[in-house]
Amino acid sequence: MKVTIDGQSIDVEPGTTILQAARMIGGESVPPAMCYYSKLKGSGGKCRCCLVEVSKGSEADPRPMPKLVASCVTGVMDGMEVNSVSSERVTEARKSVTEFLLINHPLDCPVCDQAGECDLQNLSFKHGKSQTRFIEEKRTFEPENIGPNIQLHMNRCILCYRCVMVADQLTDNRVHGVMDRGDHSNISTCISKAIDNEFSGNMIDVCPVGALTDKTFRFKSRVWFNKPYDAHRDCPTCSGKVTVWMFGDEIQRVTGRKDEYHEVDEFICNTCRFDKKDVNDWVIEGPRKFEKDSVINQNNYTRKLDKVVIETEKNILLGRDEDRKKISMTEIDYNEGIDGNLIDPKHG
Ligand code: SF4
Ligand code: FES
Secondary structure: OEEEEOOEEEEOOOOOEHHHHHHHHOHHHOOOOOOOOOOOOOOOOOOOOOEEEEEEOOOOOOOOOOOOEEOOOOEOOOOEEEEOOOOHHHHHHHHHHHHHHHOOOOOOHHHOOOOOOOHHHHHHHHHOOOOOOOOOOOOOOOOOOOOOOEEEOHHHOOOOOHHHHHHHHHOOOOOOOOEOOHHHOEOHHHHHHHOOOOOOOHHHHHOOOOOEEEHHHOOOOOHHHOEEEEEEOOOOOOOOEEEEEEEOOEEEEEEOOEOOOOOEOOOOOHHHHHHOOOHHHOEEEEEOOEOOOOHHHOOOEOOOOOOOOOOOOHHHHOOHHHHHHHHOOOOOOOOEOOOOOEOOOOOO
């Protein structure tokens, strides 16, 4: 199936969503995603950050879709044409969604451990307004202690459901769902029931904001002062492949390995995450490379570059190899023509 996003076309398998197709293309056209998480089944469709405009439905039915659609839950059709970053409507919608998400989210960044790797912070940086129109009091919740390892700040939650899906899909208790309604909605009860499970720490990695943070790392450092390294250990529970965040010789935090979309490659167990903070516990592989453009990666993130193809007429390149040989001063066989055949001495 052929789909075109911001003028860039790609062939994808049936069943691919617009967001997945955009990620295959990469670059600026990839819509932001606060609730979709490719490793969690059924995620997406909650935050509306990933809205795009479908200007042509398909080859068979080219009518445009009247409303913007959530790209993470909308499948591509053959011949579909989509506008993401190239659409003013989409830009306006992303601004509105950002404003909406920030209505109840506290301005905690200076004291929040997630600062520097927070998806909402990045979203606000790109689409946020510098002023608020909200004069009502922000929604607040009573603090709830959910155990020694995970810190819950329900005030920061944007109800993306990712942690609920971790509880549902990685632990053996089906304790998912949102309690209460409207601005009273919260997920805390479900979390505290699943917290004993060996994989519950992954809720920290999937949480796009600072609502779930690592208690063992709390207020130890700003994340941009840490140096991330890929490391592994022989773990009987998970793959043992992690990123360790170091300050000098000290491992201050252990997380899953996150990609450019801030999603972990593999979920890791609580023992690796919370209990293995000694350098001798790990085989350090080398510095972790980041492809996500954010505060934490200033000056050290890497981007996938488009492959540049220069189309040149064949004849223009005639003689180039000969030139190269001369420039590099390699021994040149002057009896050899540029076509590789021996030159006939009679004709030169
Ligand atoms: S606590 Fe975090 S992961 Fe869970 S619903 Fe709220 S924002 Fe999403
Ligand atoms: S990422 Fe699509 S609705 Fe949240």
